[in-house]
Amino acid sequence: MDITLFLFQLMNGVQYGLLLFLIASGLTLVFGVMGILNLAHGSMYMVGAYLAWYFVNTTGSFGVAAVISAIIALLLGILIERTLIIRLYRRNHLDQVLLTIGLIFVFNALQSLLWGNDPLGVAVPAWLDGAIPLTEMIEYPVYRLFVSGLCILIGIGMYLTINRTRLGMLIRAGESNRDMVECLGVDINRLYTLVFAAGVALAAIAGIVSAPMVSVVPGMGEHVLISCFVVVVIGGMGSIKGAFVGALMVGIVDTFSSIMLPQVSSMMIYILMAVVLLIRPRGLFAS
Amino acid sequence: MHNNKKGLRALVSACATAGLLSVGSNLAAEPVKVGIMLPFSGVYAALGDAGRNGLKLALTQNAAQLHGRDIEYLELDTEARPERAPELASSLLDKDKADFIIGPVHSGVAMGMSKVLRNKDAIMIIPNAGAAAATGPLCAPNVFRTSFSSWQPSWPMGKVALDAGYKKVVTMSWNYGMGKESLEAFEESFTAGGGEIVKQILVPFPKTEFQPYITDIAATAPDAVFVFFAGGGAVKFVKDYNALGLSDKIPLLGAGFLTEGTLEAQGDAAEGILTTLHYADNLDNAANHKFRQDYASSFGKPADIYAVQGYDAGLLIAQALNTLGGDISNRTALIAAMQASTIDSPRGKFTFSKAHNPVQDIYLRKVVNGENQVLSIAAAALEDPARGCKL
Numbered sequence: 001m002d003i004t005l006f007l008f009q010l011m012n013g014v015q016y017g018l019l020l021f022l023i024a025s026g027l028t029l030v031f032g033v034m035g036i037l038n039l040a041h042g043s044m045y046m047v048g049a050y051l052a053w054y055f056v057n058t059t060g061s062f063g064v065a066a067v068i069s070a071i072i073a074l075l076l077g078i079l080i081e082r083t084l085i086i087r088l089y090r091r092n093h094l095d096q097v098l099l100t101i102g103l104i105f106v107f108n109a110l111q112s113l114l115w116g117n118d119p120l121g122v123a124v125p126a127w128l129d130g131a132i133p134l135t136e137m138i139e140y141p142v143y144r145l146f147v148s149g150l151c152i153l154i155g156i157g158m159y160l161t162i163n164r165t166r167l168g169m170l171i172r173a174g175e176s177n178r179d180m181v182e183c184l185g186v187d188i189n190r191l192y193t194l195v196f197a198a199g200v201a202l203a204a205i206a207g208i209v210s211a212p213m214v215s216v217v218p219g220m221g222e223h224v225l226i227s228c229f230v231v232v233v234i235g236g237m238g239s240i241k242g243a244f245v246g247a248l249m250v251g252i253v254d255t256f257s258s259i260m261l262p263q264v265s266s267m268m269i270y271i272l273m274a275v276v277l278l279i280r281p282r283g284l285f286a287s
Numbered sequence: 288m289h290n291n292k293k294g295l296r297a298l299v300s301a302c303a304t305a306g307l308l309s310v311g312s313n314l315a316a317e318p319v320k321v322g323i324m325l326p327f328s329g330v331y332a333a334l335g336d337a338g339r340n341g342l343k344l345a346l347t348q349n350a351a352q353l354h355g356r357d358i359e360y361l362e363l364d365t366e367a368r369p370e371r372a373p374e375l376a377s378s379l380l381d382k383d384k385a386d387f388i389i390g391p392v393h394s395g396v397a398m399g400m401s402k403v404l405r406n407k408d409a410i411m412i413i414p415n416a417g418a419a420a421a422t423g424p425l426c427a428p429n430v431f432r433t434s435f436s437s438w439q440p441s442w443p444m445g446k447v448a449l450d451a452g453y454k455k456v457v458t459m460s461w462n463y464g465m466g467k468e469s470l471e472a473f474e475e476s477f478t479a480g481g482g483e484i485v486k487q488i489l490v491p492f493p494k495t496e497f498q499p500y501i502t503d504i505a506a507t508a509p510d511a512v513f514v515f516f517a518g519g520g521a522v523k524f525v526k527d528y529n530a531l532g533l534s535d536k537i538p539l540l541g542a543g544f545l546t547e548g549t550l551e552a553q554g555d556a557a558e559g560i561l562t563t564l565h566y567a568d569n570l571d572n573a574a575n576h577k578f579r580q581d582y583a584s585s586f587g588k589p590a591d592i593y594a595v596q597g598y599d600a601g602l603l604i605a606q607a608l609n610t611l612g613g614d615i616s617n618r619t620a621l622i623a624a625m626q627a628s629t630i631d632s633p634r635g636k637f638t639f640s641k642a643h644n645p646v647q648d649i650y651l652r653k654v655v656n657g658e659n660q661v662l663s664i665a666a667a668a669l670e671d672p673a674r675g676c677k678l
Binding site: 005008009012013015016108112116117118119120121123124131133135137138139140141143144213214215216217218219220223254255256258259262265266 | 498
C-alpha cells in the first residue's frame with residue numbers, strides 16, 4: 001500500500017468514525033447521565049433519515065428539512081421520555097431493554113406504514129455538491145468533508161457544554177448522585193427530559209446528515225445500533241470522550257481490515273472490543 | 288386486500304353470469320389455496336411487496352381462467368430470515384394444506400423452504416430467489432421458478448465486457464450465495480473469452496460501508512467493474528461509486544438488480560450504468576405495455592422485475608388451472624400442465640427447462656433518464672445449465 005492510498009483509507013476511516021461518534025454519543029450520554037439503556041437509539045437514526053427525506057421532498061430545501069427534522073426529533077424525545085422512559089428510572093436494565101426493544105418494532109411498523117418499504121434516496125444539497133480531485137482517479141466529495149466537520153463541531157460543543165457550563169455541572173452531578181442534586185433544589189426530572197431529548201436529537205441529526213450519503217431503507221437503524229454499542233463499550237459506557245476515541249478506533253480498524261484482511265474483516269471490530277475489554281474491563285474511559 | 292378479494296368475487300360472479308365459465312361449478316365450492324412466503328418487513332420488504340402485488344394482479348386479471356374457483360391467500364412474512372423458513376413452510380403445507388406456495392425473495396430462505404417442500408403435495412413457485420441449487424441439485428418435480436437462476440443474468444455480461452474491449456475487470460459483491468454465484472457466472476464467460484479478473488472483492492453481508500473498497504478499486508484502475516448488489520445496498524453502492532468520482536472513469540457493469548426498484552433513490556448517480564437482466568422497463572411488447580399500465584394504476588408506482596416475477600407466478604397458476612378445467616386434484620397432471628406452459632410474460636414469452644427454470648432472453652440495458660432502457664438482447668433463450676439436477 002503506497003502512502004497516498006494509505007492516507008486515503010485513513011480519511012475514509014476517520015470519516016466513518018466521526019459519523020459513528022455522532023450516532024453513539026447520544027447513546028452513551030443517556031446511559032451515563034440517566035442509567036438508561038436505550039436500544040431504540042438506532043430507530044432514532046432511522047427516523048431522522050426518513051424525516052429528512054420527507055421534508056426535502058415537501059420543502060425542496062435540505063437545510064430547511066434538516067432543521068424541521070431535528071426539531072421534530074427533539075419533541076419526539078421529550079414525548080418518549082415523559083410517557084415511557086419516566087417509568088423506568090430506578091428499575092433494572094432488563095425492563096429498559098424490553099421496553100426499548102418494543103419501541104424498535106413500533107418505529108419499524110410506523111416507518112413501513114408512513115413511508116413504505118422502497119429504498120429512498122436524498123440528493124446532496126446543491127451548495128455542497130462538489131468534489132475535490134485528489135489524484136487523477138479519485139475525488140473526495142465536499143459533502144462528506146462537511147459532515148466530518150459537523151461531527152467535530154458537535155463533539156466540541158458537547159465537550160464544552162458538559163465541562164464548562166452550569167448545565168453541564170448539573171449533568172455531571174446528576175450522574176454521580178441523583179438524590180443529592182434533588183436535595184439542592186434542582187428539578188432533576190426536567191434535566192433528565194432534556195438529556196434524553198438531546199440524545200434522541202443527536203441520533204436523528206446523524207440520520208439527517210447521513211441521508212444524502214446512504215440509502216434510506218427499512219432496517220437501517222438496527223444496522224448502526226450494533227456498531228454503536230461496540231463503540232460505546234470500547235469507550236466506556238457513559239463517557240463522551242470514550243465514544244469519540246472508540247468511534248475513531250472502530251472506523252479506522254474497520255476500514256483497514258476491509259482492505260487488508262477481507263476474510264475476517266466482519267469480526268475485526270468485535271476482536272478490537274474484546275482486546276480492549278481484556279485490558280480495561282470497563283472500557284477505555286469508564287466513569 | 289379485502290377490496291381485492293371483493294373485486295375478485297365480483298369479477299368471477301360477473302363472468303359466471305355472462306356464461307363464460309365451464310361446468311366445473313361443483314369445484315367452485317373449494318377455493319384454491321395460495322400460500323405466500325415473502326418478506327414484508329426488513330431489508331427486502333419492498334421486493335416482497337412487489338412480488339405479492341404482481342401475483343395478485345395476475346390472478347385478478349385472469350379470474351376467467353380459474354373455472355369458477357376462488358383464490359384463498361395465506362400470507363406469511365419471512366422477514367428474509369432463513370432460520371424461520373422451515374417452520375413457516377411446514378405450517379402452510381401441513382396445517383393450511385396449501386395447493387401452491389409462492390416464495391421466497393431471499394436465497395437462504397429458499398433453501399429452508401425447499402428442504403420442507405421438495406417432493407411434497409404443494410407446488411412451490413419461486414418468484415425471485417436465484418440460488419443455483421433450487422433448480423440444480425435440489426430440483427424437484429413440484430418446484431418451479433418464474434424468476435431466474437443466479438447464473439442467468441450475469442453470464443451474458445462476460446461477453447458484453449469482452450465486446451467492449453475490456454481486458455481487466457474487478458468483481459465485487461456481498462459475501463453470500465447469490466453474490467458469489469453471480470460473480471462466478473460472469474467470470475466463467477469473461478475468462479473463457481480471454482478476459483482477466485484482476486481482483487475479486489467480497490464484502491461481509493449486509494455491510495454497506497463501501498468507501499474503502501471503492502478507493503481500492505480506484506488504486507487498482509481496472510478497465511471496468513462488475514458487481515452484484517440489490518435493494519438498499521445497490522443504492523448505497525451506486526451513490527458511493529459516483530461520489531468518489533469513478534462513474535465517469537471506470538465503467539460500472541452489473542447484474543440488473545443493481546438498478547431495479549432503486550433508480551429513483553439513486554438519481555443521477557445511476558446514469559449510464561450497463562446491466563444485464565431478463566427484463567427492461569421499455570420492452571416493446573403488448574404484455575409489457577398492459578402490465579406496466581395496470582400495475583402503475585393499481586399500486587401507484589412503476590413496476591420492477593420483482594413485480595414481473597410475481598405476476599408470472601400468477602399467470603403460471605391461472606394457465607395451469609385453465610388447462611385442467613379448474614381441477615388440480617391430480618398433482619401429476621398439474622405438474623405436467625405447468626411444465627408444458629408458455630408464459631406470455633412482460634419480459635417476453637418464456638418456457639420452462641427440464642429443471643423448471645425459465646428459458647428466457649437476457650437483455651443488455653442502460654440507465655437513461657432514470658429508466659432501464661433496452662439496448663440489445665445479450666443472450667437469446669438462455670437456459671440455465673442446471674448442474675446437478677436429475678430431473
